Amino acid sequence: MTSGLLISLEGIDGVGKTTQIERICAWLRDRVDEVLAVREPGGTPLGEALRELILQRVEAQSSLAEFLVFAAARAELVETVVLPALARGAVVVMDRFIDSSVSYQAFGHGLAVKIVDQINRVVVHERTPDLTIWLKGDPFPMARADRVEERDAQYYARVEQGYQWLVQQEPQRWLVVDSRQSPDEVFGLLQERIETLLNDM
Ligand code: TYD
DSSP states (O other): OSOOEEEEESSSSSSHHHHHHHHHHHHHTTTTOOOOEEEOOOOSHHHHHHHHHHIOOOOOOOOOHHHHHHHHHHHIIIIIHHHHHTTTTTTEESSHHHIIIIIIIIIIOOHHHHHHHHHHHTTTOOOOSSEEEEOOOOOOOOOOOSSGOOOOOOHHEEEEHHHHHHHHHHHGGEEEEEESSSHHHHHHHHHHHHHHHHOOO
C-alpha cells in the first residue's frame, strides 16, 4: 500500500455512524497493517478545542465564520494526522469530512457551495475520499441537548438535500445506505463495498 485508503461516513445526526465506524475498524484491523478512525470536528488538540467551542459554547452569527472554524479544525487534522497516515499506507476512516460542510454550512445555512468547495479543496490538499458512505436515515432526529442539534426539521431536510446533491455530482465516490435497516444489514453492505476497494489497492 502506498497511498492508503480514505473512507468517510456522512449523514445527519443520530443515524448510527459511530457504531458502524467501530465495526468497520474492528473488521479492518484483522486485514490491514494500520487503521485509523478520526472524527470531525476534532481528532487533534486544536480540533477538539474548536469542537467544544462550536458545539457547546459559542454560536456563530455568520455561517462563513462557522464554516471557517470547521475548516480550521479540518486543516489541522488533514495536515497532521490524515495525510501522514495515508502516506504510511493506512486506511483512514473519518466520522464526517468535507461533505458535512457542503450539506450543513451550504445547504443548511445558505453559504455558497462554491465557497465551501474551494476552501475544502485547499484544506484537504485535493485528497478527497476514495469512498464516502451516506447513512441515509430519518431526517427528523430526536432532539438532543447539543446546540448544533437543536435545529428544526426544515434545516435537516435541507441538509439531506445537500447530501443528495453531492451524490449526484460524484456518484462513483458514494455508497448510499438506508440506515433504517438493522445495524447488521448496514454493516454487511459497507463491508461488501470496502472489500472491493481493498482488493483494488
Ligand atoms: P457530532 O456530535 O459529531 O454529531 P454526529 O454524532 O451527528 O456526527 O457533531 C457534529 C456536528 O457538527 C453535526 O451536527 C454536524 C456539524 N458539522 C457541520 O455543521 N459542519 C462540518 O463541517 C462538520 C464536520 C460538522
